[in-house]
Amino acid sequence: MTLLPLMPLKMEEPQEIFPTGGYESEIVMEKYxxxxxxxxxxxxxxxxxxxxxxxxxxxxxxxxGCRDPxxxxxxxxxxxxxxxxxxxxxxxxxxxxxxxSQDFVMLWDLEECREKIIQGLLPRGTVMSTxxxxxxxxxxxxxxxxxxxxxxxxxxxxxxxSHSVLVELAGHQGLVTAVEFCPWQAHVLISLSEDRSFKVxxxxxxxxxxxxxxxxxxxxxxxxxxxxxxxxxTGCADGQLxxxxxxxxxxxxxxxxxxxxxxxxxxxxxxxxxxxxSLPAGAGELDLAAKPEAARPxxxxxxxxxxxxxSSGSSGLSAENTRCLWIGSTxxxxxxxxxxxxxxxxxxxxDFRSLSVQVAGSCAVSxxxxxxxxxxxxxxxxxxxxxxxxISPAALLRSQQCLGPGKALSVLASSCVLPTxxxxxxxxxxxxxxxxxxxxxxxxxxxxxxxxxxFHTKVRSSGYASxxxxxxxxxxxxxxxxxxxxxxxxxxxxxxxxxxENFLPSRLNKQVAxxxxxxxxxxxxxxxxxxxxxxxxxxxxxxxxDASLSGTxxxxxxxxxxxxxxxxSHDGKWLLSAARDWTLRLWSVxxxxxxxxxxxxxxxxxxxxxxxxxxxxxxxLSCGPELWLLKYHLDTCKDELKRYKVKNSYKLIHxxxxxxxxxxxxxxAVNDFYSYIVLTAGRDxxxxxxxxxxxxxAAVIAEAHSRPVHQICQNTGSSFTTQLSQAYNLFLTTAxxxxxxxxxxxxxxxxxxxxGHPNHCYPCGMALSPCGRFMACGAxxxxxxxxxxGSSTFHHRLAGHTDTVAAVAFxxxxxxxxxxxxxxxxxxxxxxxxxxxxxxxxLDGKLQLFLPE
Numbered sequence: 001m002t003l004l005p006l007m008p009l010k011m012e013e014p015q016e017i018f019p020t021g022g023y024e025s026e027i028v029m030e031k032y033x034x035x036x037x038x039x040x041x042x043x044x045x046x047x048x049x050x051x052x053x054x055x056x057x058x059x060x061x062x063x064x065g066c067r068d069p070x071x072x073x074x075x076x077x078x079x080x081x082x083x084x085x086x087x088x089x090x091x092x093x094x095x096x097x098x099x100x101s102q103d104f105v106m107l108w109d110l111e112e113c114r115e116k117i118i119q120g121l122l123p124r125g126t127v128m129s130t131x132x133x134x135x136x137x138x139x140x141x142x143x144x145x146x147x148x149x150x151x152x153x154x155x156x157x158x159x160x161x162s163h164s165v166l167v168e169l170a171g172h173q174g175l176v177t178a179v180e181f182c183p184w185q186a187h188v189l190i191s192l193s194e195d196r197s198f199k200v201x202x203x204x205x206x207x208x209x210x211x212x213x214x215x216x217x218x219x220x221x222x223x224x225x226x227x228x229x230x231x232x233x234t235g236c237a238d239g240q241l242x243x244x245x246x247x248x249x250x251x252x253x254x255x256x257x258x259x260x261x262x263x264x265x266x267x268x269x270x271x272x273x274x275x276x277x278s279l280p281a282g283a284g285e286l287d288l289a290a291k292p293e294a295a296r297p298x299x300x301x302x303x304x305x306x307x308x309x310x311s312s313g314s315s316g317l318s319a320e321n322t323r324c325l326w327i328g329s330t331x332x333x334x335x336x337x338x339x340x341x342x343x344x345x346x347x348x349x350x351d352f353r354s355l356s357v358q359v360a361g362s363c364a365v366s367x368x369x370x371x372x373x374x375x376x377x378x379x380x381x382x383x384x385x386x387x388x389x390x391i392s393p394a395a396l397l398r399s400q401q402c403l404g405p406g407k408a409l410s411v412l413a414s415s416c417v418l419p420t421x422x423x424x425x426x427x428x429x430x431x432x433x434x435x436x437x438x439x440x441x442x443x444x445x446x447x448x449x450x451x452x453x454x455f456h457t458k459v460r461s462s463g464y465a466s467x468x469x470x471x472x473x474x475x476x477x478x479x480x481x482x483x484x485x486x487x488x489x490x491x492x493x494x495x496x497x498x499x500x501e502n503f504l505p506s507r508l509n510k511q512v513a514x515x516x517x518x519x520x521x522x523x524x525x526x527x528x529x530x531x532x533x534x535x536x537x538x539x540x541x542x543x544x545x546d547a548s549l550s551g552t553x554x555x556x557x558x559x560x561x562x563x564x565x566x567x568x569s570h571d572g573k574w575l576l577s578a579a580r581d582w583t584l585r586l587w588s589v590x591x592x593x594x595x596x597x598x599x600x601x602x603x604x605x606x607x608x609x610x611x612x613x614x615x616x617x618x619x620x621l622s623c624g625p626e627l628w629l630l631k632y633h634l635d636t637c638k639d640e641l642k643r644y645k646v647k648n649s650y651k652l653i654h655x656x657x658x659x660x661x662x663x664x665x666x667x668x669a670v671n672d673f674y675s676y677i678v679l680t681a682g683r684d685x686x687x688x689x690x691x692x693x694x695x696x697x698a699a700v701i702a703e704a705h706s707r708p709v710h711q712i713c714q715n716t717g718s719s720f721t722t723q724l725s726q727a728y729n730l731f732l733t734t735a736x737x738x739x740x741x742x743x744x745x746x747x748x749x750x751x752x753x754x755x756g757h758p759n760h761c762y763p764c765g766m767a768l769s770p771c772g773r774f775m776a777c778g779a780x781x782x783x784x785x786x787x788x789x790g791s792s793t794f795h796h797r798l799a800g801h802t803d804t805v806a807a808v809a810f811x812x813x814x815x816x817x818x819x820x821x822x823x824x825x826x827x828x829x830x831x832x833x834x835x836x837x838x839x840x841x842x843l844d845g846k847l848q849l850f851l852p853e
Contacts, residue, residue: 026395028347031375032064032388033356040379040386041361044085044137045300046097049368051110052377052388053097055083061099061108064388066366066375076113078106078125087138087147096160098128098147100135105149107160128158129165139179141186148189148203150176155191157203167206171199178223180232182246192220192234198244200252210252216240224301226338228323229791231255233338235298235327243338245756245793255756255793256739258341260296260327260334266703267343271400273702299360300328303367304335304374306393326374328363330381335393339792340741340750345396356380357387369393409689409698409745411714411728413674421693422629422654423614423676504774504786505838505850508800512549514845515539521841522564523765523807527572528672528719530813532589533839534575535847536563542577544589547811549839549849556587558594565609570616570671574634578607584621586632595634595648609667614674618653622664627680627690629654656690658682659700668712668731672719677745679731681709687733689745701748705735710763718770718812727772730789734759734766740777742789756794757785762843765807769837776838778805784840784850803844811837 038058046053049066051074056062061076061083081101089096095110106125113123128147137150146166147158155169155176174194182188187204196219200210218237225232225246234242243256304324324344327334333347349358361381366374376389417423514521520538526547527534535543535553542556542563561581568575574595575587584607586596598607605624613620619630635647658664662682669678676693685708687701713732717723729745739755757764757779764778774795775787784805786796838850 027392027399028352028355028396029390030355030387031390034062034386036384036386038082039361039382039384041381043083043362043379044087045362045364045377045379046086046088047364047366047375047377048088049366049370049375050095051088051097052364052366052375053086053088053099054377054379054386055086055099056386058082059101061086061097063097063110066370074110074113074117076108076123076125079104085135085138087140089140089144090142091144096140096144098138098140099125100132100138100149102132102134103130105129105132105135105138105147105158107147126163128160128163129156132156136175137178139181141181142183143186146203148179148181148191150179150191152176153193153195155179155189155201155203157206167203169199169201169203169206169208171208171211172197174219177219177221178234180223180225182232183225183227184230185246190223190225190232192223194219196220196236198223198234212252215242222298222301224303224325226303226323229338229793231338231793233301233325235260235301237295237297239296239298239329241298241327241336243341243792247793250793253756256341256753257755260298260329260343262706263336263341263343264296264334264346266706267346270702296329296331298327298329299363300326300365302326302328302365304365304393305367305369306397326365326367326376328360328365328376330360331358333363333365333376333391335397339752341753341755341792342750345393345400347391347396355387355389356385357383407698409677409691409729409748411670411675411677411745412725413676413693415693418693420695421676422695423618423692425631425653504796505852506786506796506798507851507853508798508848509851510549510849511800512545512847512849514543514553514847515541517845518803518843519845520562520843521806521845521847522562523566524809524839524841524847525566525568526809526811526839527568528570528812529572530718530720530811532568532572533809533847534566534568535841536566536577536579537845538562540579540581542566542575542587544575545847547813549847554589554592556585556592558585559583565607565611567611569612574612574616576610576612576619578610578621580606582606584610584619586619586634596632596650598650605663608664611667611669612671613669613678615671619650620667620669620678622667622680625661625663625682626655626657627664627667627678628652629692654692654695656696658686658688659697660684660686662686665708665710666712666733668714670714670716670728672716679712679714681712681733683708685709685735687712687743689748699748701743704733704750705738705741707735707738709733709735711765713766713768715768715772717772720813721770721772723772730772732766732768732775734764734777736760736763740766740775740787742775752789752792754785754787754792754794756787756792757781757783762804762806764805767808767810769810770812776808776810776840778808778840780804782842784808784838784848786838798838798840798848798850800848801840801842802846803842805840806843807841809839811839 036056040055051063053063059079063074079101081103083099083101085100087098097108099106105128107128108125116123132151135149135151139148145160149156153172157166159166172193172195176191176193178192180190187202189201189203192198196214196216197212202209216236220234220236222235230246231243239260241258245253245255304326323338325336327336334343335345337344349355357378357380359381360378362379364377373390373392378387521535523536525534531547533545540559543553545553559579559581561579563577563579565578575589578584582600582603584598585594588595603623608622610621621628630650631653632650662684664680665683666681676691678690680688687704689699691698711734715728715730731743732740734740737760739753741750742752744751758781766777768775777785782801784798785794788795840848
């Protein structure tokens with residue numbers, strides 16, 4: 001068989017699609033289209049950087065050269081029945097291709113085929129096996145020494161050299177639809193089936209390693225390994241994606257379940273709200289307004305390697321942080337981000353009206369790029385057409401990018417406080433006036449002390465400047481709380497850098513019950529020095545414990561409802577608590593008494609969250625759909641007579657509402673250093689960023705989660721560690737049933753999703769480690785999960801809990817340093833560790849302390 005041009009085979013000339021306007025010619029181009037005598041729908045196709053392989057006229061194997069400027073075809077004949085599956089080998093030399101039908105499974109060496117064509121001979125393939133039945137899938141091993149063939153409910157392992165069947169892997173209850181070899185474990189093979197399950201095989205031994213339960217109500221169609229994350233992805237006929245972990249000890253645990261239709265709907269909604277018109281007038285606008293279809297069968301999965309230099313400035317994606325996949329469906333192609341489980345771009349076939357294939361029955365996309373382009377091979381669902389598309393991923397991403405914030409946002413303050421800023425009242429004004437008042441008072445005292453008594457405007461009795469002769473009452477100022485030492489302790493130890501390696505908490509050290517009856521713990525937070533732990537309980541109490549969870553906790557009583565939020569001041573002297581009794585209380589930690597109280601007479605709605613802000617200068621709280629910024633003053637007089645005169649006060653400085661007037665479900669603001677940024681979450685599932693230096697909203701992120709966010713956690717670091725300045729722009733959000741999202745304030749994008757922990761009913765909390773590398777979160781399976789921010793698969797799974805883990809907290813101080821506090825010594829007098837790297841709280845009112853091994 002010779003190398004044939006297009007025209008003698010009655011094939012249409014390659015054609016470029018010229019749209020009515022916009023970017024269609026830059027995004028996609030139809031390079032080749034052919035009419036076959038038989039429909040090639042539901043056939044496994046093959047596509048790489050050199051060739052696109054597909055069945056032509058039923059039993060002919062056709063290869064279209066991607067790099068050949070003449071667009072010539074190579075037609076290989078040898079099958080008598082229709083070809084049902086095609087696959088390329090993994091080695092470039094020699095480049096092998098395997099084709100299968102009900103009569104033969106044939107192996108072709110393309111280099112030999114070319115040589116025979118040059119010599120004028122007829123290229124012949126090698127028959128590997130005969131009469132295996134209808135083959136739906138073929139895959140080469142990494143070394144190309146073995147071919148896995150899925151026929152019926154059995155996987156046949158064929159030896160390339162001996163042309164014999166090495167082993168038969170039987171066990172599926174339905175037709176085998178996909179097989180893949182594990183890239184990092186040569187002996188592992190995974191197969192999918194129409195019985196809606198997957199099986200993990202040791203094909204060297206011919207044994208079954210693992211068999212999954214039924215995943216979905218529809219057949220599983222496609223499979224892909226991701227070597228970097230040690231995961232594999234499966235896709236099924238109803239548009240569901242399942243991501244499983246292959247890390248040792250995870251036991252093939254599902255780390256993510258994605259509904260492609262919902263993700264596509266969220267993608268369309270976000271771009272519609274941000275004003276993105278990705279395609280020209282007509283098709284593009286109609287698509288943004290149209291409701292996504294109910295089901296999108298996942299026909300194919302392949303790696304998407306974005307071109308170098310595609311930075312976040314142009315598309316929101318960075319080369320080092322993108323782990324994308326091509327997902328081929330019947331009516332569109334998706335670029336899917338495996339890090340954050342979000343759709344990055346969609347290519348709808350119907351938006352390009354001149355494309356020959358509008359509804360695909362089979363799809364294959366090349367993983368490699370040629371001149372920053374990828375090739376997509378489509379066969380029509382209802383017609384006999386076969387088309388090859390050339391797609392530019394960069395142009396597709398640029399056409400559908402969301403508009404970023406108008407100015408660069410950063411948590412770190414980079415400019416002075418504006419005179420019109422609400423922060424100006426509590427910072428600049430005081431800094432200008434207070435020093436002058438102090439200097440003036442000191443000068444008056446010096447002048448007064450040198451002048452005679454008669455020059456005083458207020459005449460006093462004799463001896464006015466001397467101490468009283470008889471002490472009639474001396475207030476006791478060194479008060480101790482119930483015979484215990486004060487919560488205010490001086491740090492006499494040397495601060496060491498927080499270790500970044502080999503200090504992950506994994507060993508349960510202690511478990512403490514906070515109440516006699518099971519009482520849910522809603523929130524916990526460490527003080528800035530890591531010495532004390534504050535807990536908010538459902539029984540209206542706030543407790544302060546030593547970091548080692550030893551001794552009797554200090555109780556702060558006064559609320560009439562469950563405590564929903566608790567916050568330490570930066571200096572550790574004050575505690576802020578909000579409860580469901582419509583009150584906000586500011587406590588003196590030393591005296592265990594209320595210094596400020598905001599009740600129903602002030603607050604029109606319950607306070608969902610409250611925090612100290614701007615290095616304890618303000619109190620920031622949420623009240624319904626509004627944010628309140630309060631300036632407060634606390635009388636710290638130590639005179640026991642005068643302290644009963646209430647001189648504490650507050651003033652509302654600024655209030656601002658969310659853009660959509662939705663109730664605030666969570667807020668976060670940095671108090672450890674000066675920052676103008678405040679993050680809020682609304683009940684309408686949006687995130688909104690406020691710049692309090694400007695006193696207004698700076699950005700809105702729509703559809704952040706599938707449900708309202710119940711916690712925002714910023715990377716605040718600690719005084720015991722240092723991080724890069726860019727790391728403080730990262731923050732976490734979590735919602736029931738939607739895992740945890742890692743966001744970057746600079747791009748307003750979710751960079752990663754963590755979904756390996758069950759959280760479907762109760763709002764479980766989360767926390768960032770002081771080093772900024774790890775995230776801990778609670779779960780409903782009585783475990784706490786530790787994630788490394790660079791991986792979507794959990795690193796540790798902490799057991800030992802007796803109920804749902806509702807809250808977690810990392811200690812900001814150095815783990816495992818000797819204690820210098822006398823009340824934390826063992827009976828023998830030896831100092832023990834008082835700082836736990838991680839504390840978890842459960843719904844039955846227990847605290848668990850975890851230390852590194």
